[in-house]
Amino acid sequence: MADDDKDLAEEGGKKGGGRGGLVTILVAVLVASLVAGGGTFAALYFTGVIGGKADHTAEDAGEAQEDEGGGEAEAEEEAPPIYIALDPFVVNFDNPTVARFLQVKLQVMTRSPEAAKAIEEHMPVIRNALVMLFSGQKYEDVATREGKERLRQQTLAEIRKVLEERTGDPGVEDVYFTAFVMQ
8 A cells, every 4th residue: 555655646746747847838938928929019119000109200290380380382392202204205306417316204203293183184285395395405415414414404494384384383393314315
């Protein structure tokens, strides 16, 4: 009988030890999960993804604009740019003796959705003005970087002029040549 008690005590020790090891593993997994979850929550909170700084920053910015009496001009400056691609232009250079061509691709940049709509609406008038401008160029005048920059500024002025005449607002902030081929 003493031997039976000894065997039971050994089995109980093994079961108890096994159960204790399992509990330790479960506690370790639970603690690790809480730490990982807390770290994830903290990262998301401080980056503003969940109820953190981003929400407060947007509200603070709105309040700051109201306090400063900010108008539409400030809002437009902060608005993201809107790019409108125009179909490519191919024109002859102004040269009576040699046939030379200019191919130009460009994009117009504005920050106003109204101006973007006006550009689309008045595209035929804008294209006409630009065809006249481009076809009046001399090869030598636009062969240099300075000549291309001067033509870019003239292009911007032409587009603004058309929009000013048609809508009362020049609306275009800049023009970019995305391809420029002379032949």
